[in-house]
Amino acid sequence: MKPISLLGVASYLPPTIVSNDFFAPGAGSRRGMFTAPTTRRHVQRDETAAAMIERAAQRLVAKLSLDAARDIDILFTNVALPDQAFTGCGAEVAHRLGCQPRWIVDLHNTGCVSFIYMMELARTIMDGSDARGALLCNVQNAAGRVFSHPEVKKTTQAPVPGDGCGVGYVAAGASSPVLSVVHRCQPEFAADMRAHAADGRQYWEPGLSPITLGFTDERVAAIINRGNRIVPEVVRAACDAAGVNLSDVKLLVTNQPNPIFLRNWREALGFSREAHHDTFDVYGNLFGAAIPINLEDALEHGKLGRGDIVALGGFSHAGDYAASAILRW
Amino acid sequence: MKTIDPAALEGIRGLVRCEEFDREALGERVTEMTHAVYPHDQVYGQYCTIHAHIDCPPDAVFAYMANPLSLMEWTYSVRDLRPTGKRDLLVGVDAADTPIYCRTVSNEGARTVDYHCAWDQGDDLWMIYLNRVVPAEQVLRRSGSVVIWTNCRHPYYDKNPFPALSPKPDRAWVGDWWPLFYAGHTIELENLKLILEYRHRRGLPLGPQLREA
Numbered sequence: 001m002k003p004i005s006l007l008g009v010a011s012y013l014p015p016t017i018v019s020n021d022f023f024a025p026g027a028g029s030r031r032g033m034f035t036a037p038t039t040r041r042h043v044q045r046d047e048t049a050a051a052m053i054e055r056a057a058q059r060l061v062a063k064l065s066l067d068a069a070r071d072i073d074i075l076f077t078n079v080a081l082p083d084q085a086f087t088g089c090g091a092e093v094a095h096r097l098g099c100q101p102r103w104i105v106d107l108h109n110t111g112c113v114s115f116i117y118m119m120e121l122a123r124t125i126m127d128g129s130d131a132r133g134a135l136l137c138n139v140q141n142a143a144g145r146v147f148s149h150p151e152v153k154k155t156t157q158a159p160v161p162g163d164g165c166g167v168g169y170v171a172a173g174a175s176s177p178v179l180s181v182v183h184r185c186q187p188e189f190a191a192d193m194r195a196h197a198a199d200g201r202q203y204w205e206p207g208l209s210p211i212t213l214g215f216t217d218e219r220v221a222a223i224i225n226r227g228n229r230i231v232p233e234v235v236r237a238a239c240d241a242a243g244v245n246l247s248d249v250k251l252l253v254t255n256q257p258n259p260i261f262l263r264n265w266r267e268a269l270g271f272s273r274e275a276h277h278d279t280f281d282v283y284g285n286l287f288g289a290a291i292p293i294n295l296e297d298a299l300e301h302g303k304l305g306r307g308d309i310v311a312l313g314g315f316s317h318a319g320d321y322a323a324s325a326i327l328r329w
Numbered sequence: 330m331k332t333i334d335p336a337a338l339e340g341i342r343g344l345v346r347c348e349e350f351d352r353e354a355l356g357e358r359v360t361e362m363t364h365a366v367y368p369h370d371q372v373y374g375q376y377c378t379i380h381a382h383i384d385c386p387p388d389a390v391f392a393y394m395a396n397p398l399s400l401m402e403w404t405y406s407v408r409d410l411r412p413t414g415k416r417d418l419l420v421g422v423d424a425a426d427t428p429i430y431c432r433t434v435s436n437e438g439a440r441t442v443d444y445h446c447a448w449d450q451g452d453d454l455w456m457i458y459l460n461r462v463v464p465a466e467q468v469l470r471r472s473g474s475v476v477i478w479t480n481c482r483h484p485y486y487d488k489n490p491f492p493a494l495s496p497k498p499d500r501a502w503v504g505d506w507w508p509l510f511y512a513g514h515t516i517e518l519e520n521l522k523l524i525l526e527y528r529h530r531r532g533l534p535l536g537p538q539l540r541e542a
Contacts (some may be wrong), residue, residue: 032360034357156353224360224363232366260361264364264366267364267365268365
């Protein structure tokens with residue numbers, strides 16, 4: 001396969017900072033799976049995913065001195081809660097950025113690991129075509145759109161998600177190569193996370209009770225077990241595929257469902273807190289946007305130098321997908 | 330029907346009971362306590378418990394283990410066990426030339442077999458190997474037995490209380506190997522399993538198979 005490189009990442013965080021007093025009393029003292037971050041961002045009602053991507057992508061285009069019209073052959077989006085019911089926002093993003101990608105893919109699976117999945121898809125498309133540049137766009141907007149509702153915000157899990165957008169640019173070539181990508185689908189877990197409403201209506205049916213997202217109580221233990229197992233496993237598999245020792249990995253960047261998973265993955269893979277960079281306490285659970293946002297944050301904190309090995313990893317939803325990629329920066 | 334006296338638990342701090350901890354509070358606590366991996370020393374530092382399924386009936390496993398002479402078959406290095414003259418106390422050799430004293434205390438009803446042992450002397454038997462044989466039918470819904478074996482880290486493991494009794498001044502002390510007990514005991518428990526399953530499967534006497542020296 002042709003080599004590809006992740007050339008850069010950029011973020012956009014919505015300006016609205018929400019503190020724990022927005023939620024049910026005691027939100028800030030919760031522990032375990034529903035440990036609340038100190039703050040998180042919420043999108044406002046009229047803040048679209050397409051606009052968030054535009055903001056982040058413009059930063060990236062400027063950073064990498066890209067020509068959007070020429071350098072983006074492939075455009076991927078993954079949006080937690082799409083702007084429109086029937087279509088993704090990829091075409092609108094292309095219009096906003098003034099690019100003419102040959103491939104626009106609005107992914108609606110692989111959630112928290114969609115950034116890694118997009119890298120793999122970009123590589124596959126580039127391998128079979130003359131495409132040379134791919135823009136990978138992740139938006140988490142469920143915090144403002146779902147968990148800020150006056151009823152939903154009282155729930156235990158409401159303080160955990162936070163909104164943000166992270167984008168990355170992948171190009172053909174081996175300047176900072178993607179050494180391996182490993183992804184796994186565990187389809188038997190696909191039905192364990194559900195959008196639901198208290199009155200039992202489907203999300204497209206009219207009604208008064210708000211929609212929320214969640215796991216059933218009895219699934220929580222199983223999901224903890226899955227997450228604890230699959231993420232270290234897939235990161236090790238990606239290291240093996242890249243021919244890299246885990247001890248050579250300078251930086252680990254994962255999705256950040258809660259501090260318990262972060263701790264457990266770090267311990268299972270033998271990383272120090274500093275070498276596993278996260279932004280949970282300020283941004284909360286960023287779903288699929290966590291990996292590019294955390295990677296940019298790590299770069300800004302000087303945690304990754306030229307030539308260093310970085311491992312990306314995580315799992316999505318209730319464990320339906322898991323993925324890891326090893327890169328040489 | 331009886332209920333708990335309201336004063337029964339007064340003053341006891343740190344209890345986690347549903348009256349004070351709802352499901353959510355319990356959930357927070359248990360998820361925090363649950364890690365993906367645990368350091369060896371955290372799991373085996375103070376207590377070393379291992380377990381195995383042995384496809385051999387529990388009464389037979391109990392009878393085999395309750396006979397201390399079986400130790401000469403399934404342990405790595407306990408040999409030459411013979412009476413000391415003191416009640417139920419045997420002496421053998423361990424680690425080539427160290428005298429090991431052993432008194433076996435078993436309870437057939439509970440299927441517990443405890444080996445009270447010590448190196449070098451038979452008066453203070455402080456190395457205690459606690460074993461329990463459980464019918465696998467009850468706990469695993471399969472035939473055979475589950476053997477649960479625990480050692481607790483008696484302070485003498487960390488410091489030989491009777492150094493003068495050591496046959497050689499430079500001999501390594503048994504407690505120096507505590508960090509390897511999980512592995513060492515697992516090897517011996519696997520020996521026990523191999524011997525009993527081999528003999529049971531073939532309908533042979535379970536042993537120990539002894540002869541006059």
